Amino acid sequence: MPRMPLIAGNWKMHGLKDALGFFDELAASGAVSEGREILVCPPATLLAATVQAAHKHGFRIGGQDCHTESAGAHTGDISAEMLRDAGADYVIVGHSERRADHGEADDLVRAKAEAAGRAGLTPIICVGETVADREAGREEDVVGRQLAGSIPAGLAPTGYVIAYEPVWAIGTGRTASTGDIAAMHAFIRSSVPDGEQVRILYGGSVKPENAQEILALHDVDGALVGGASLQAESFAAIAKSA
Numbered sequence: 001m002p003r004m005p006l007i008a009g010n011w012k013m014h015g016l017k018d019a020l021g022f023f024d025e026l027a028a029s030g031a032v033s034e035g036r037e038i039l040v041c042p043p044a045t046l047l048a049a050t051v052q053a054a055h056k057h058g059f060r061i062g063g064q065d066c067h068t069e070s071a072g073a074h075t076g077d078i079s080a081e082m083l084r085d086a087g088a089d090y091v092i093v094g095h096s097e098r099r100a101d102h103g104e105a106d107d108l109v110r111a112k113a114e115a116a117g118r119a120g121l122t123p124i125i126c127v128g129e130t131v132a133d134r135e136a137g138r139e140e141d142v143v144g145r146q147l148a149g150s151i152p153a154g155l156a157p158t159g160y161v162i163a164y165e166p167v168w169a170i171g172t173g174r175t176a177s178t179g180d181i182a183a184m185h186a187f188i189r190s191s192v193p194d195g196e197q198v199r200i201l202y203g204g205s206v207k208p209e210n211a212q213e214i215l216a217l218h219d220v221d222g223a224l225v226g227g228a229s230l231q232a233e234s235f236a237a238i239a240k241s242a
């Protein structure tokens, strides 16, 4: 089975109600196509409104994080069941900003991915090395450890997605070279069980100008896009490159 390309937008802590015109613009751009899946992960406050707009136009919606439990006394948190109930199909877990800002380690990321799977969501499990790791030549050790610690044993290879996001390339305008991306994606594919079936996205300053060469790489099955996903025009241009 060929792996369906996935272009995912992570809006992070951006977006008010007036952002909803994004979906009409994206639909009008012709980015929706049978050959690719397009996902937007808005802030939780916009989930209900974006689900309606996205389903009308054939896009998918995801959360940016979830709790490990389905319900409970966890003020401010959102469970995977709640995301599913709101109409989400995916949830990002282990994004480097959550690992850095909230001290999330691999075992917590794994528990979140498990919770997502239980709720019927597909987790997008993020991994990636820091600039210090890369300069020291230990990027494969770091990413290999994150993969081993963050991916639940019970998930089918088509039941989760990996996003390789070198931390130094996120929001910096610096993109990894195509050689480095190809090498790391091949390493990741060979490191996980039934890797040929697992979709592996690249993330880190993907924009319309570099999307085509990145998405053409053999082991790159799509992109996780931050900044350039906030404007329908740039996100559509990236999607059309897949």
Ligand code: PEP
Residues within 6 Å of the ligand: 010, 165, 169, 170, 171, 172, 173, 203, 204, 205, 206, 224, 225, 226, 227, 228
């Ligand atoms: C991200 O937040 O996952 C990301 C890749 O951001 P950016 O595209 O802005 O680098």
